[in-house]
Amino acid sequence: MMKRITIKDVAYKAGVSTAAVSYVLNGKEGKVSETTLIKIQKAMSDLNYIPDFSARSLASNKSNLIGVVIPQTEDQDQLLLENPFYSDLVCGIESQLRLKDYHMILSGVDKGKGYLDLSMQRNLDGAIIMGIYKEGFYDELKKVDIPIVLVDSYINDDYFKKIGIDDELGGKIATEHLIECGHTNIALVTGVIRKDGVIEKRYSGYKQALKDANLFYNPDHVFEGSVAYDYGVETGRLIAKAHPEITAVFATSDMVALGVINGLSEFGKSVPEDISVVGFDDISFTKMFMPHLTTVSQNITERGVFAAKLLVDAIEDRLDETKSNYVLSIELIKRDSVKIIR
Amino acid sequence: MMKRITIKDVAYKAGVSTAAVSYVLNGKEGKVSETTLIKIQKAMSDLNYIPDFSARSLASNKSNLIGVVIPQTEDQDQLLLENPFYSDLVCGIESQLRLKDYHMILSGVDKGKGYLDLSMQRNLDGAIIMGIYKEGFYDELKKVDIPIVLVDSYINDDYFKKIGIDDELGGKIATEHLIECGHTNIALVTGVIRKDGVIEKRYSGYKQALKDANLFYNPDHVFEGSVAYDYGVETGRLIAKAHPEITAVFATSDMVALGVINGLSEFGKSVPEDISVVGFDDISFTKMFMPHLTTVSQNITERGVFAAKLLVDAIEDRLDETKSNYVLSIELIKRDSVKIIR
DNA sequence: TTGTAGGCGTTATCAA
DNA sequence: TTGATAACGCCTACAA
Numbered sequence: 206m207m208k209r210i211t212i213k214d215v216a217y218k219a220g221v222s223t224a225a226v227s228y229v230l231n232g233k234e235g236k237v238s239e240t241t242l243i244k245i246q247k248a249m250s251d252l253n254y255i256p257d258f259s260a261r262s263l264a265s266n267k268s269n270l271i272g273v274v275i276p277q278t279e280d281q282d283q284l285l286l287e288n289p290f291y292s293d294l295v296c297g298i299e300s301q302l303r304l305k306d307y308h309m310i311l312s313g314v315d316k317g318k319g320y321l322d323l324s325m326q327r328n329l330d331g332a333i334i335m336g337i338y339k340e341g342f343y344d345e346l347k348k349v350d351i352p353i354v355l356v357d358s359y360i361n362d363d364y365f366k367k368i369g370i371d372d373e374l375g376g377k378i379a380t381e382h383l384i385e386c387g388h389t390n391i392a393l394v395t396g397v398i399r400k401d402g403v404i405e406k407r408y409s410g411y412k413q414a415l416k417d418a419n420l421f422y423n424p425d426h427v428f429e430g431s432v433a434y435d436y437g438v439e440t441g442r443l444i445a446k447a448h449p450e451i452t453a454v455f456a457t458s459d460m461v462a463l464g465v466i467n468g469l470s471e472f473g474k475s476v477p478e479d480i481s482v483v484g485f486d487d488i489s490f491t492k493m494f495m496p497h498l499t500t501v502s503q504n505i506t507e508r509g510v511f512a513a514k515l516l517v518d519a520i521e522d523r524l525d526e527t528k529s530n531y532v533l534s535i536e537l538i539k540r541d542s543v544k545i546i547r
Numbered sequence: 548m549m550k551r552i553t554i555k556d557v558a559y560k561a562g563v564s565t566a567a568v569s570y571v572l573n574g575k576e577g578k579v580s581e582t583t584l585i586k587i588q589k590a591m592s593d594l595n596y597i598p599d600f601s602a603r604s605l606a607s608n609k610s611n612l613i614g615v616v617i618p619q620t621e622d623q624d625q626l627l628l629e630n631p632f633y634s635d636l637v638c639g640i641e642s643q644l645r646l647k648d649y650h651m652i653l654s655g656v657d658k659g660k661g662y663l664d665l666s667m668q669r670n671l672d673g674a675i676i677m678g679i680y681k682e683g684f685y686d687e688l689k690k691v692d693i694p695i696v697l698v699d700s701y702i703n704d705d706y707f708k709k710i711g712i713d714d715e716l717g718g719k720i721a722t723e724h725l726i727e728c729g730h731t732n733i734a735l736v737t738g739v740i741r742k743d744g745v746i747e748k749r750y751s752g753y754k755q756a757l758k759d760a761n762l763f764y765n766p767d768h769v770f771e772g773s774v775a776y777d778y779g780v781e782t783g784r785l786i787a788k789a790h791p792e793i794t795a796v797f798a799t800s801d802m803v804a805l806g807v808i809n810g811l812s813e814f815g816k817s818v819p820e821d822i823s824v825v826g827f828d829d830i831s832f833t834k835m836f837m838p839h840l841t842t843v844s845q846n847i848t849e850r851g852v853f854a855a856k857l858l859v860d861a862i863e864d865r866l867d868e869t870k871s872n873y874v875l876s877i878e879l880i881k882r883d884s885v886k887i888i889r
Numbered sequence: 890t891t892g893t894a895g896g897c898g899t900t901a902t903c904a905a
Numbered sequence: 906t907t908g909a910t911a912a913c914g915c916c917t918a919c920a921a
Contacts (some may be wrong), residue, residue, distance in 0.1 A: 209667075209897095209898085211897095211898055211899085212898065212899065212900095213898080221907080221908085222907065222908040222909075223898090223899080223900095223908085223909095224900085224901080224907075224908060224909080224910095225906090225907065225908075226899095227899065227900060227901085228907095230899085230900095231900080235906095236906075236907090237906070237907080238906060238907090241906085241907085255663070255664055255667040255668060256668060256898085256899080257605070257667070257668065257670065257897090257898050257899075258601075258668045258669055258670075258899095259600075259601045259602075259604040259605045259610065259669070259670055259897085259898080259899090260601075260605050260897070260898030260899040260900085260913090261898075261899055261900075262601035262899090262913090263599070263601045263602050263605055263897090263898080263899070263900090263912095263913045263914065263915090264898075264899040264900040264901080264912075264913050265899075265900055265901085265913085266900095266913080267900095268601065270652075282642055283638045283639070283641075283642050283848065284637070284638045284641050284642070286628070286634040286635075286637055286638045287631060287634055287635055287638060287831050289629060289631075289634075292628040292629055292631075292634045293628075293629055295626070295628055295653075296625045296626045296628045296629060297625070299625075299626050299628075299653065299654060299655065300624055300625050300626070300655075303654060303655065303657065308652050308654060308665070308669065309652065309653060309654065310612075310650050310651065310652055310653075311637075311641065311651060311653045312641060312645060312650060312651065313641065313642075313645065315645065321597070322597055323650070325551075325597040325599070326597055326598060326599065326600045327600055327601070327650065328599065328600075328601055434834075434835055463835050464835070467835065467837065470837070489629050490832065492776075493776055493805050493806070493809065493836070494835070494836070495809065495812070495837075506625065551913095551914085553913095553914055553915085554914065554915060554916095555914080555915095563891075563892085564891065564892045564893075565892085565893095565914095565915080565916090566891070566892060566893080566916080566917075567890090567891065567892080568915095569915065569916055569917080570891095570916095570917095572915085572916095573916080577890095578890075578891090579890070579891080580890060580891090583890080583891080598914085598915080599913085599914055599915075601913085601914080601915095602897090602913070602914035602915045602916090603914080603915055603916080604897090604915095605896095605897045605898065605899090605913090605914080605915075605916095606896080606897050606914075606915045606916040606917085607897085607915075607916055607917090608897080
């Protein structure tokens with residue numbers, strides 16, 4: 206192991222005190238004279254000095270570490286990174302954090318255990334949490350007292366910065382589009398509708414659109430299971446077999462939409478000829494899938510970037526304290542999975 | 548912020564010295580008596596003690612942090628996490644690391660900059676590097692003197708632990724399968740063939756299979772560009788338009804294979820009826836794609852788990868020092884994208 | 890088996 | 906504008 210170059214070595218070489226070095230390290234301009242600044246900078250680069258963040262964190266309580274939490278599979282074993290929605294988000298977050306000189310600890314959260322441990326152990330400067338968790342989880346989070354950005358959560362608590370989209374509107378425009386195209390029997394295929402979750406809002410939007418169009422809301426046409434691909438397949442089959450009246454499907458995630466399409470096709474139903482499908486998310490994968498999916502786009506990577514930027518701003522104290530909800534725009538992208546039937 | 552509980556508080560509450568607490572913290576059994584052990588444990592849980600890893604890292608040079616590096620997009624901006632191959636791998640790594648009480652810093656590496664900085668700053672205990680980088684990168688890595696696991700690299704240096712598959716064999720069995728099915732004009736669609744990379748080996752396997760079957764190797768049938776989806780589309784179109792003689796394609800990644808299939812279909816060619824395709828990787832996506840892709844499976848998530856396990860073993864010094872290459876098994880998964888033509 | 894105390898690399902306070 | 910020096914929380918000889 207190469208001997209570690211410390212602030213002392215730099216100070217010695219530059220002929221100044223460690224305090225001076227620390228000042229320039231932390232960009233405390235004005236604390237040192239031009240000449241010493243230059244001496245120190247030279248010494249640092251000559252010696253190839255690399256600061257030790259552990260020491261810095263110990264002394265200053267600032268770690269430049271951000272915790273990023275994403276949901277896990279049911280068995281709490283694997284991260285849901287295979288879901289392109291989350292991986293896109295993480296990409297955005299990472300690129301922005303790196304830009305701002307932060308590092309990211311990506312992890313799931315163990316069942317039972319909370320996130321308190323990790324945040325305290327590592328002196329996290331902040332955290333980005335995706336998905337929704339049980340109540341106690343958030344209470345714990347508050348105890349740590351660091352800035353936290355919640356992605357896709359309708360938790361009603363101004364302590365947290367929340368970034369999301371207007372999910373209700375999303376559900377509404379997706380459904381409206383189908384209605385405009387002449388569909389009246391529109392199924393909803395969705396994940397579990399839980400309080401404070403995005404799904405609940407999309408569901409509301411769906412119902413609202415039906416109501417606005419004076420269409421009958423049929424609970425039998427709501428298929429509530431999961432937003433994963435497999436549930437889509439299952440439901441697609443079911444619709445093909447048992448619901449000839451259904452001519453369109455609004456799926457609350459692209460993944461489940463793709464599943465529906467494949468499930469339908471197993472029974473000879475094709476999209477959009479026989480049944481129209483609208484998805485939600487606009488994951489990068491959809492471009493590879495035939496037919497190209499009409500979907501509600503939410504610019505996922507950009508959201509990751511935004512979340513990271515917001516968090517860093519909060520950490521570095523240049524944020525409007527009062528604002529806690531940030532809503533990004535969405536857009537219906539019309540592609541080839543919807544047929545006009547009148 | 549809740550006042551931090553330190554080792555001192557615990558010691559005081561348990562009526563022992565801080566040293567004793569530190570001993571039990573580090574599982575130095577035998578250093579403390581049964582009774583003090585119990586007292587300390589009680590004090591720890593009563594006070595809800597959470598150790599500070601920064602301090603620990605500073606004092607002991609052990610951070611329980613692992614660096615994980617994955618390749619980035621060309622512009623060095625975003626991680627390639629949208630590539631399910633990497634996200635699956637990361638899932639495997641994370642789950643295993645969490646199990647062993649390590650955390651993961653996931654990052655790309657900035658152009659120009661090396662990885663030395665991050666590893667030194669954070670006192671990384673080890674690193675997992677995916678993909679291949681330029682020579683200097685590895686030299687730097689060695690300077691840090693921590694265990695390193697390389698995924699998918701044929702770098703010839705025993706300093707690093709390498710985990711991979713027999714890519715040459717993979718290329719061979721994929722091609723052989725096509726040959727067995729009667730194909731003689733088999734195109735190769737692949738990423739850039741670079742030294743010490745996996746692609747080079749798969750390419751060798753391809754050539755070897757042709758040779759073994761006394762088939763003519765036609766350089767015009769090698770399409771070398773990238774392993775990304777878009778290049779596949781492009782090449783699929785090209786083959787459809789300009790290469791009627793080609794009846795089969797071996798694509799060196801599933802992503803590019805899917806691209807080829809879609810590119811072909813744009814010109815009315817369907818798989819496997821008109822052209823057969825074999826992929827490589829067996830990413831989780833393939834199950835959603837029609838036709839189901841015949842591919843060389845490499846059990847990606849498990850590889851991630853294995854890489855993490857290997858690294859932790861190396862860090863904790865229970866590894867056979869002499870062994871530096873670990874080769875995991877692969878398997879040809881026959882699905883629906885290959886047609887028997889004789 | 891237990892406790893004391895110095896040190897890890899940095900920041901920050903306070904004098905100079 | 907500088908420089909000693911005491912924290913920060915933990916580990917680990919060394920001594921008791």
